[in-house]
Each structure stands twice: as C-alpha cells, then as structure tokens.
Amino acid sequence: MFEIKIDDAKYWKNCIDSIANVVDEGVFEIAKEGITLKAIDPSGISMICFNIPNKAFSKYELDKPVSIGLDISNFIKILSTSRQNEQVIMKSSSNKFNIEFVGEHSSRRYKLPIIEVKNNDIKEPKIPDPESIVEVKADTLKEILKDANSLSSYVGFKTTKNSFMVVAKSDIGELEEEHLDNAEFIKKLDVSKPTSVSFNIDYLQRIISASPQGSVIALLMRVEDPIKINYMIGDAEVRYYLAPYIEN
Numbered sequence: 479m480f481e482i483k484i485d486d487a488k489y490w491k492n493c494i495d496s497i498a499n500v501v502d503e504g505v506f507e508i509a510k511e512g513i514t515l516k517a518i519d520p521s522g523i524s525m526i527c528f529n530i531p532n533k534a535f536s537k538y539e540l541d542k543p544v545s546i547g548l549d550i551s552n553f554i555k556i557l558s559t560s561r562q563n564e565q566v567i568m569k570s571s572s573n574k575f576n577i578e579f580v581g582e583h584s585s586r587r588y589k590l591p592i593i594e595v596k597n598n599d600i601k602e603p604k605i606p607d608p609e610s611i612v613e614v615k616a617d618t619l620k621e622i623l624k625d626a627n628s629l630s631s632y633v634g635f636k637t638t639k640n641s642f643m644v645v646a647k648s649d650i651g652e653l654e655e656e657h658l659d660n661a662e663f664i665k666k667l668d669v670s671k672p673t674s675v676s677f678n679i680d681y682l683q684r685i686i687s688a689s690p691q692g693s694v695i696a697l698l699m700r701v702e703d704p705i706k707i708n709y710m711i712g713d714a715e716v717r718y719y720l721a722p723y724i725e726n
Contacts, residue, residue, distance in 0.1 A: 690711055
C-alpha cells in the first residue's frame with residue numbers, strides 16, 4: 479500500500495506527458511527514494527528513463543517497494559482533467575490505481591486498472607563516452623525542429639569544436655542552421671570528435687515536447703550510437719535514447 483500526494487496536479491501531468499509522448503504503457507517502480515519508470519516504445523526506436531525523487535511530493539508514504547503497471551495513455555487522459563490549484567493524491571487498493579484531485583472546495587476520484595506489462599525488466603543501455611555533448615535552450619530547439627519538419631522527416635545534427643549545426647534536406651529543399659559556441663542558444667559545447675548523426679524528427683519532437691519553457695536540453699552524441707537526451711521537469715529527470723537514422 480502507498481499514498482502519494484503532489485501539491486500541483488498540473489506539474490504532475492507535465493511529468494507524465496514526458497512518458498506518454500513516447501510510450502502507451504509502462505511500469506512505475508515506487509520505492510523509498512522515489513518513482514522510476516523505464517520503457518521502450520512499440521517500434522523499439524526510442525526509450526525513456528524517468529525518475530522523480532520523493533522530495534518532489536508533499537506526502538510520500540510507502541509500506542514496501544511496489545511495481546504498478548499502467549496504461550499511460552489512459553493515465554494522461556485522467557491527468558489532463560486537472561484544474562488550476564488542485565492537488566493530486568495517488569493510492570493503490572484491490573488491484574486498482576486510485577487518483578484523487580483535491581481543490582479548495584471539491585474533490586473527484588478516478589480508478590485505473592493495474593495491468594501486467596510485458597518486458598518490464600528493462601535495462602538502461604550502456605553507451606561509450608559521447609563524442610559530442612551539446613546543451614541547448616529547449617524553446618529554440620523546438621522551433622528549429624519545427625522548421626526542419628517542414629522539409630524532411632529526418633534531421634541531422636553536426637558538431638565541430640566551436641559550432642553546432644542542424645541540417646534537413648529533401649526533394650522540397652534544404653535547411654542548414656549553424657550556431658557558434660558563444661550563441662545564446664548553446665549553453666554548453668564539448669566536442670572531443672566532430673560528430674554527424676541523423677534522427678527521425680517526429681520522435682525528436684515527441685521526446686522534447688514535455689521540456690518546460692526556459693529549460694535546457696542535453697544532447698549526448700556518438701556516431702552510429704543512439705543519442706541520449708536529458709532534461710529536467712522541476713525535480714524530475716527524464717533521459718531518452720533514440721536510435722540514429724542510417725541512410726541506405
């Protein structure tokens with residue numbers, strides 16, 4: 479049994495958005511230290527590792543560690559009903575996951591079935607040290623990917639010792655946008671070896687869409703390896719892995 483409360487229901491919805499944008503179901507591991515989830519999307523192209531510490535919650539009572547399998551798409555539908563200044567309380571009972579929204583003068587309760595999720599023993603991939611680490615402003619990266627998506631389904635990231643470039647091309651045309659390491663967009667540029675990698679834009683956009691306004695996204699890249707993408711949502715950390723696009 480457990481009872482967990484978070485004072486800002488909309489914040490919790492934003493956290494779960496980071497999961498729902500990638501996978502439809504997953505297992506929340508609720509332990510003394512906090513809540514984690516690791517899941518691979520149905521295509522096998524991307525993976526999410528979500529972690530939020532117990533300090534993010536105003537109430538965190540747990541008898542013993544527990545695994546809760548949920549349909550994430552249904553979970554996010556319920557969280558989308560959250561209203562301003564509402565708290566959210568989560569409990570488990572009789573193989574149900576109980577969600578209660580509490581406002582100043584009202585409350586409402588939902589129940590979701592706890593489901594069995596296949597392949598829930600997922601390991602985070604071990605990737606060699608990145609050749610390029612780029613930390614960028616999330617808002618600007620979203621704009622750049624939107625521009626690239628107008629031309630192509632795939633986007634290339636290229637680094638040199640002092641620049642980060644985004645490229646996209648198709649029969650429609652080509653985009654090449656370069657930012658030097660002293661640009662406002664770039665918060666960190668650490669390149670041990672110039673890197674050129676390509677990825678599916680749709681997956682990238684879904685991965686970064688939950689990043690808060692004003693946040694910073696870290697891109698850890700290595701040729702022919704999945705890209706690792708990190709950002710914070712308040713106290714919650716999300717890490718994604720996305721397989722590269724290999725041209726035939």
